[in-house]
Amino acid sequence: MKRLWVFFGGIVGVLSLLLIATTVLSKESGAVSSTDPNSLIIYNWGEYIDPDLIEKFEAESGYSVIYNTFDSNEAMETKVKQGGTRYDLIFPSESIIPKMIEEGLLLPLDHSKLTGTEDLSAFLMDQAFDPDNTYSIPYFWGTIGIMVNTDEIDPTLIKGWSDLWNPAFKNDILMVDGARETLGLALQVLGDSQNEQDPAALAAAVEKLADLRPNVKAVLTDEIKTLMINNDAPIGIGYSGDAAYVMAENPAVRYVVPNDGGAIWTDNFAIPKTAGNQAGAYAFINFMLRPENAAQNAEYVGYATPSEAAKAMLPRALTQDKAFYPDPSAMDLMEHYEYLGKDTVERYNDFFLEWKLGL
Known part of the structure; x- marks a missing residue:
């Protein structure tokens, strides 16, 4: 598996590389905050995205991504609840979303700022855990x-x-x-x-x-x-x-x-109350919903994409496997x-x- 590195212009040397590795790949126990309005801080499950897509997003958008990981919904929820660390985008499983809504930990999504949701599989949308997808939309299922x-x-x-x-x-x-x-x-x-x-x-x-x-x-x-x-x-x-x-x-x-x-089950995009860069969060969601990016991510991670348009781009041997679709x-x-x-x-x-x- 390729490792993801985020470079900040002009920082060189071994010490800088070690600092960046610690920042970008920090685990739940050592998440990093940032006051830089041009940074986007993502909190996701480990090994759950193609690193090339983050590099592509940074090149297209101009945002610098700080990518932190967690290993359980409970660990993620606790971090967001504590509020001491800024996260702009998180990926909760469906089972924890109602609790996070009750606790006021998620911000309602502005669907007018989202593009690509029309491609998402109908059977994954408007579920009881989040009616009308008010707070979340599916990332993988x-x-x-x-x-x-x-x-x-x-x-x-x-x-x-x-x-x-x-x-x-x-x-x-x-x-x-x-x-x-x-x-x-x-x-x-x-x-x-x-x-x-x-x-x-x-x-x-x-x-x-x-x-x-x-x-x-x-x-x-x-x-x-x-x-x-x-x-x-x-x-x-x-x-x-x-x-x-x-x-x-x-x-x-x-x-x-x-x-x-x-x-x-679904894991989902959601914007937490800690978000300091909502514009960047929406930009990243829309980037990942683009069919070609969603298809690339599905091939890399190995889980089923919720995007019907992306599914059409995947190898037929994969999408016709009834075990996975x-x-x-x-x-x-x-x-x-x-x-x-x-x-x-x-x-x-x-x-x-x-x-x-x-x-």
Whole structure:
């Protein structure tokens, strides 16, 4: 992966390069603020944009981009809430947006300043988490499903979440370390919503997950990709973009969209209350919505683009892959993540921890 460097005119020498690397690629724990009105400070997930596009945007717009990264919605939300660091543009997931709206952390979007939204997929727009896209518009989207190593597992044996309970898969499954994802799949197997709030239904999902313990090899996050690539486990739960990366490195792996549920998620452009350069934020959003840029970004990152115009520019082998661009009939079975409120989120986390401790 190429590393992104932002150069400020006239600064030379090794010390300057180290300073720039620290500034541009600073992680959540060391974000940088700036009073320069010509700078645009972006706060995004790690490895979630083609660096060439930032360079292209800087050359076209004259803005200097300071690119900071976070590794969780909660870390991003906390930084914005603290307000001590200026961020002009952030990329929250749909599940955190209602909470950030309630807390007054997001600014309403002026849609008259946006271009390219007409290309965005209708099924991703005007969702319950942000009616009329008042505060956000989609950046990437994808699904959660099952990675299967076809050299070790007959892929016909895994078509949905319920197949994971097959005793033949003892110690074979890498589960994603997420309460919503894990309880969500068990809820869907039981015929409930992945956004279920009834404590009794959640308790039943945990009981169902208890029966899955013999098949679980480990509960991990990014490590799932490495283990699947290296043939260290035959089955892994993961996001579609992660699956695309794994499949590029290990052709034996296939990605299965569950036929008994699943999730559609979006990560989104949003302008936080900390924004000091709203004009630059709108300029960057519009730049990234241009079909040729959205297509380039989708090829680089590996997640599905919400732009129908960009999708038309992508290789047909990619866009016709139903695992990454499912048919509408498959998406009818999927649910968008909803924000469930602090108490319910804590209940999910408590149930999930209880389950993990029993492994």
